[in-house]
Amino acid sequence: MIERAPYAQLLGVCEWTDADGNVGLAMPASPALEGRQGFLYGGVIGSLLELACLAALAGEGEAKEERPRPINITIDFLRGGLMVESYAQARIVRLGKRVVNVDAFCWQTDRDNPIATGRMHILRPPGA
Amino acid sequence: MEAEDPFERLKSMPPRGHHALLGIYHVAAGADWAELACPFSAEFLLDAGSGLVSSGPVISLIDAAAGAAIIARTRRWEPMATLDLRVDYLRAARPECTLHARATCHRVTRRVAFTRCEVNDGEPANPVAFAAASFFFTSEP
Structure with a gap:
């Protein structure tokens, strides 16, 4: 379901x-995702981590009518992202x-x- | 003289890569801060039906503004990498609104720069997000 989001499509993200x-x-990788020459833009890596978190929550069968809301995200950049395909996965620590x-x-x-790790707090919609 | 200044050079560079995709542009700057903006696009939505704006463009705009704030303060053209970035989403950004990010670089050491950033969608008194990011100068000593 995340891959149907217009923003995920803008980044060219698909689910597996x-x-x-x-x-x-x-x-x-695509030129539209580049930051400094030859490297993936940091904001794009952060956005991919965030989408992975939301996708993991959607995988829990989260209610579809109202979307969960991000409270905050912390991103650690471990090494420069190269202009090659990137992957992200998330794990729910506590639901x-x-x-x-x-x-x-x-x-x-x-x-x-x-190349990066992230932690997120997400607010579940009431009644989820 | 002005053309020699790294920050003026940054401002005058045509947008490329992800900055160009999002339409990020320079708004204003001071001795240790920079304000960048990003016009709304329907492609920023997380859900076309509900009009919920993704926070992804907010992250990218913060990264861009924080980097610009560092150059505004140091007036040096040094390669750097984002070390970490923390964003508090105070409320959802409204659709159709231009996002503004004002970042301040409040401390620079030989290797590291520390920044804070505030994001709003038209009302500075009612911000969308607060962020803190640190950067590392990647050139060898």
Whole structure:
């Protein structure tokens, strides 16, 4: 469902599911995502992490009528993103009644060497 | 003389890459701050039906404004990388509204620059987001 969001389409993000049924996002490199020459823009990496967090929550069967709202996000940039395809996956740390804590990471060629990690608090819509 | 100034050079550079995609442009600046803006686009929506604006463009605009604030303060053209970025989303941005991000670089050391940023969608007294970001100068000593 995240890949149907106009903003996800603007970035060229699409969804995939791993062998365990966990949702992940993939984002091919494109000149429109570049920051300083030869590197993926930091804001784009942050946005991909954020979309991964929202996708993980949507995978929990979150109510569709009202969207969950981001409260805040913390992004650590570990290394420069190259102009190659990027991937992101998130894990729900705690699914509270009102607040969800989510961890996400983003990698390129090697899943064990992430280029960025993120943490998010998300407010669940009432009655979810 | 002005053409030699790194910040003037930054302002006069045509937008490219992701800045160009989002339509980010320079608004104003001071000795240690810079304000950048980004006009609304229907492509920023998270949900076409509900009109909910994604916070992704907010992150990118903050990154851009914070970087500009550092150059406004240092007046140096040094390659740098964002170390970390924390954003508090105070409320959802309204559709159809231009986003403004005003970043201040409040401390620079030899290797690291610290910034804060405030984002609004037309009413500075009613901000959309607060952020803190730190940057690392990547050139070798």
